[in-house]
Amino acid sequence: MFRQMIPFNDLKAQYQDLKPQILERINRVLEHGQYVMGPEVNELEGKLAALVGTKHCVTASSGTDTLLIAMMALGIGFGDEVVTTPFTFIATGEMIALLGAKPVFVDIDPRTYNIDPRKIESAITSKTRAILPVSLYGHCADMDSINEIAGRHELPVIEDGAQSFGSTYKGRKSCALSTIGSTSFFPSKPLGGYGDGGALFTDDDQLAEVMREIRIHGQARRYHHKRIGINGRMDTLQAAILLAKLERFDWEVGQRRAVGAGYTAMFSERTPDVVVPCIEHCNTSVFAQYTIQVDNRDAIAKALNDHGIPTAIHYAVPLHLQPAFRAYGYRDGDFPVAEAVSRRVLSLPMGPDLLEHDQRRIVEALVAALH
Ligand SMILES: *Cc1c(COP(=O)(O)O)cnc(C)c1O
Numbered sequence: 001m002f003r004q005m006i007p008f009n010d011l012k013a014q015y016q017d018l019k020p021q022i023l024e025r026i027n028r029v030l031e032h033g034q035y036v037m038g039p040e041v042n043e044l045e046g047k048l049a050a051l052v053g054t055k056h057c058v059t060a061s062s063g064t065d066t067l068l069i070a071m072m073a074l075g076i077g078f079g080d081e082v083v084t085t086p087f088t089f090i091a092t093g094e095m096i097a098l099l100g101a102k103p104v105f106v107d108i109d110p111r112t113y114n115i116d117p118r119k120i121e122s123a124i125t126s127k128t129r130a131i132l133p134v135s136l137y138g139h140c141a142d143m144d145s146i147n148e149i150a151g152r153h154e155l156p157v158i159e160d161g162a163q164s165f166g167s168t169y170k171g172r173k174s175c176a177l178s179t180i181g182s183t184s185f186f187p188s189k190p191l192g193g194y195g196d197g198g199a200l201f202t203d204d205d206q207l208a209e210v211m212r213e214i215r216i217h218g219q220a221r222r223y224h225h226k227r228i229g230i231n232g233r234m235d236t237l238q239a240a241i242l243l244a245k246l247e248r249f250d251w252e253v254g255q256r257r258a259v260g261a262g263y264t265a266m267f268s269e270r271t272p273d274v275v276v277p278c279i280e281h282c283n284t285s286v287f288a289q290y291t292i293q294v295d296n297r298d299a300i301a302k303a304l305n306d307h308g309i310p311t312a313i314h315y316a317v318p319l320h321l322q323p324a325f326r327a328y329g330y331r332d333g334d335f336p337v338a339e340a341v342s343r344r345v346l347s348l349p350m351g352p353d354l355l356e357h358d359q360r361r362i363v364e365a366l367v368a369a370l371h
Contacts, residue, residue, distance in 0.1 A: 038236030063184020135164035
């Protein structure tokens with residue numbers, strides 16, 4: 001029997017649902033013609049700050065540029081060190097390196113896959129300028145413990161919340177948990193646009209002002225440049241699309257949580273051989289990815305693909321073993337937890353529009369592939 005490929009992340013269903021609002025919003029921008037820093041950018045920043053619960057939101061061109069802008073605003077540069085996790089998307093470590101600073105990796109907690117706070121303190125030196133935890137797969141890092149360590153050393157904390165926008169940590173929202181929160185609106189992220197985009201969040205007036213300036217070539221007034229910056233603005237069209245998508249976001253967050261809980265319940269019932277995500281009882285996850293651990297990961301991925309079920313690996317090579325970071329001299333074995341996990345993780349189709357019968361089909365195929 002021919003069975004259709006299940007989408008890994010069904011963005012078409014979402015578009016069909018929001019089509020009139022999205023087209024209306026796009027059309028309004030095309031008509032008013034303020035394609036760069038139009039009124040939708042300001043409107044979006046107001047709504048996002050209210051949603052997250054911070055005083056300021058600064059939108060930007062991507063979740064990579066937000067990390068760059070945040071670290072530039074904190075004055076991080078050549079010879080500095082930033083403590084971060086090796087088990088993340090490249091951008092986290094890459095922007096540290098781009099500024100001439102050194103990514104100082106710290107191994108992860110084997111249950112949550114986030115930076116292990118117990119290992120942070122020994123990585124701090126006189127050159128450390130910030131701690132940059134990542135809230136991987138949509139579940140926040142242990143921000144209270146991280147903030148406590150940072151406070152003792154008077155260091156700022158940037159949460160890379162590119163995957164966790166919409167999730168909560170002890171009742172508070174991701175991106176509102178530290179000095180600066182950074183997120184991405186890449187299409188496949190929990191809140192995704194139709195291109196690149198990102199946002200920064202802070203309660204600090206001064207930092208917000210500096211980040212706004214850096215976003216536009218370091219200018220406070222047009223053609224008057226106080227500092228070095230970048231072209232890091234979000235397009236008005238992306239802001240308009242995100243405004244339309246925000247209407248459905250609360251529902252989507254609820255769906256994501258339900259789909260995640262559904263997978264976990266089904267696997268727990270069927271097999272002891274799938275390690276399901278660990279969500280701390282005080283937190284919620286938006287499941288940017290629903291990622292399990294299995295033995296024989298690659299064989300299982302192939303079997304699923306043969307059944308029309310796409311999978312992905314987030315991430316097969318930890319950052320310290322990426323050729324791009326060769327110059328720092330990290331070696332195989334430096335971060336054994338991240339290395340072990342990178343050989344076993346497998347992300348399954350996920351999204352607010354994943355149908356329950358498709359989810360059952362995925363679980364059945366995976367259980368069959370295990371045995
Ligand atoms: C996606 C992602 C980024 C980068 O976001 P872009 O908008 O794609 O530049 C940074 N960090 C993490 C953890 C991500 O998942």
